[in-house]
Amino acid sequence: MEYLTFALAKGRLAEKAMELLEEIGIGCDEMKEDSRKLLFTNEDIKCRFFLAKAQDVPTYVEYGAADIGIVGRDTLLEEHRNLYQVMDLKFGKCRFAVAGRADEVTDRLNSNDLRVATKYLNVAKDYYFNKKRQTVELIKLNGSVELAPVVGLSDVILDIVETGSTLEANGLKVLEEVCPLSARLAVNRVSMKLKYDRISEIIRGLKELCSSDDQNR
Amino acid sequence: MINKRLHTPEGVKDFLPDEFAYKRNVEKITERTFLSWGYKRVSTPTLEYSEVFSDTGSVPGPEKYRFLSREGDILVLRSDMTPAICRMAAGEYSEGDLPLRFYYVENMFRYNEKNQGKMREMTHCGIELMGESGVEGDCEVIICAAVSLLNLGLKSFKIDIGHADFLEGALEEAGISGEAALSIKDAIIDKDYIKVTEITEGFHLEEKKRYFLQNLPLYLGGEDVLDKAKDIFKNKRSLDALENMQKIYDYLKECGFEKYICFDLGIVPQLDYYTGIIFRGYASGTGYSILSGGRYDRLSECFESDFPAVGFVLKIDELIPVLETNNISFKNKKADTLLIYTAEGKSCAVKTGIKLRKSGMNIENYYGELDRGLEYAAEKGFGGVLYFSDSENVRIFNIAEDQEVSMKVSELAVSEE
Incomplete structure (x- = not known):
């Protein structure tokens, strides 16, 4: 199976994003360790994660270097890249x-x-x-x-x-x-097609999570 | 500031021999595929009147290279082949000539965004099938697209099929019209489904319609996607579009091509002239589509004619990185030969060289000593070396096998044409 690669905007957004992903079973213990690594892998679920400067996240996703990006809407509006914006993650408002x-x-x-x-x-x-x-x-x-x-x-x-x-x-x-503004889930246009099963499962999982969060509030 | 004399403008590039040979191989194999399906090559001018593109729903204005001719006309560097071929066909042929099958290999020019990895001069290889209105025409073009990729050695790819009418009908049925319909379509083109969600929240929609529109990218897959959509939308326009797609699926399944396709109901035509199916091909190795096409039954009306048509284009510049990612290489048929001679051997070497070249060999002259020449030949991957030491004797070196034979020039077999 090919890796599914996530690009996360460095900082608070990334922390919060990893918390959410962990709740739907997409965690990465390697990331919690203090290291100088730039790319973190969870071999069990074939996922890779990296942190990038917020402005660069849409670029990584557009070119397909990352399949999925989590970044603020501000950056997406400013960069206006050719990618799927599939969901409002409702944090970082x-x-x-x-x-x-x-x-x-x-x-x-x-x-x-x-x-x-x-x-x-x-x-x-x-x-x-x-x-x-x-x-x-x-x-x-x-x-x-x-x-x-x-x-x-x-x-x-x-x-x-x-x-x-x-x-x-x-x-x-x-x-x-x-x-x-708030954090958004962006997906590469080709990954959306070629890795459809895994990505759509993540979107469904996150949507469920976010709507149950809404109800708890 | 850059010294412009030393550089090429944004989005255009040089092709060095290896790179160019790779590209030409891709083009040649593709041309062979098109020819094998009965398509004939045509060429249209690099320059067209602006109206050919602007009045036909082709590439949007800011993406075109436009300039004024001396006569005061606005000219455009060809940015899309389909309107140009349609103009040509409408002017040169009449109804009795249909169906027409054309293919092309041409460079297009578009002001693509800077620094996004896209070229502004790009090579397109494509076909146009004119005068076939049915599912057979749609399927011929889709199969031809798949076969083109297979013939290049690509095994893993997906062709996404949608329909220009489906969403139009769906929005109408949902009561979304005017400004809101336009912004929803723009948002879908931008693939901004958060905006789609925001817009649909403003309408009183049936829950399943709302869910469908907000989750369009998830409606991707085989014929089950068509069935799901049939449950939600009941208007004629959408149902006709779904029926058209179902027929295409059945046809392709019978022919064993269903594994290469999937339906994507969220495809919105990026070029306004599409009237029926629209499709795009994807493969890993590029973040962009490698082929796109669709049916454009009313484009000929722009050129005062009336024939249905369908076509597709392979985007060679996007395809090349995909082929490379998949480790696809094209072997050159034969290695070149190096020709070396002394002053005494000169006239004989040059004359023999001309004969050998005429017989089909590729021969490069080397002006230097034999030793250096042999090193050069090994380094550059030559197949053999011919050394004319004088006007009668020739030594033949096989570089790969490190062998050498000597013979008289008169014994050297030269097959005359």
Whole structure:
């Protein structure tokens, strides 16, 4: 039997994902050990797992280096790769939002005279150019986006917001909600066909698990 | 910045001899398959008027290489062969000429996304069967697709079959129309089933219809999938599509081809001209489909004609990594020969060389000493070496078996054409 390979977005998402997978019998003890390995194998069930930077997970899945990827919707929206998005895993919940200093920009939010700083250029393009039909100026940043409006680089930011505490600490407020985010299960398009039996079983298992979780809440 | 003089543009590439030979072998074997099914090769121009693609539901605008001609027309580098052949057939043939069977081996040009492992100039080998409207035509093309792969030595692959009408009917029956139907189809093309779920939540659907739409990718398999769908959807359009697929299944089963196919009710046509079955082939070794095809009964109307048609294309650039993953290689029929001569042997060597080449041998000249030449021949995998020491004597080396014979030039057998 060929291996089924999982790519997991490094960090909390991966931990939570492994917990879920373990519940449906797809665990990997090797991963729990402290080692410098990059690829972990569970020979009993012929599964392999690796951790990758979130932005790279869709790439691994699209090319077929991984059959299944678990990654945030934010990354999938930004990367827009050719793969199956089969299920909302309902954890890692947060949202894309536009934030800024309410007193300064409220009247310009819908005008073309707006500078937007973001890490998510494609998401911002889609939101402003396609959905809001605004020709705004986009500025690509790589981190600490909250700084941009504070030091006057941009009017607003489009970023992931979880609790909003970082925004608050910097005097920023959510001005527009863009879309909700959570962890997603992505599948390579060829694997979906060639390893259909195993993958569909995993999807069914996870769907059952998630809906019973819903009911318990 | 890069020094452009030293590089090729994004998505196009050079083919070195070994790589090119591999590709040509794949093309030749495929051409042989197409010829054996009665298809005749045609070629259409690399340039077409933009309208040939834009008015026919072919490749979307941004994916095309478009430019202005001196006369002010918008021209396109051929991005899809089917509309071009359909244009040709509609213009050159009439109803009495049907059925028509054409094949092609041509390069297509598309602005595929950068850095996603896809080329922008790609070789397509395909067939078009025009004038056959029935299941026989569908099955001929599907079987021909499977046989093409088998003839290349590929044993493990799957051809997924869907139908352009099935989902249209299903959405209509579920009461999803207009904007919502378009976004659901877009989401299905994007394979974003979370979005499909979100959209369907907004409608009052029968539970089994909702479950079906939200779990489309799971409706994949043999004829049982068709039966399941028949239980859920009762509209004529969907049922006709399912009936069409059932007939195809029965036909292919009778002919022993059912193991290569599976039904995928979630296939949505990516090109708008498809009207009936749509299919794609997959195999391990690439994350993309290696072949695609379908029925396009109304495309000829765009060219003021009217004939049903069905066809498919093998995507050679996606196929090559699959064949390599499956350790499929093509043996070159014969090894080349190296020709070495001294100043005294020159005229005799050149003349004999020309005769031998005419008789079918591949001979490379070597301008240097015999010792170095023998080393070179061994290193590069030559079959033999001919050494003309003077105008009368020739030494023949068999490199593989490390043997040598000497003879008179007059004794060297040269079969004349």
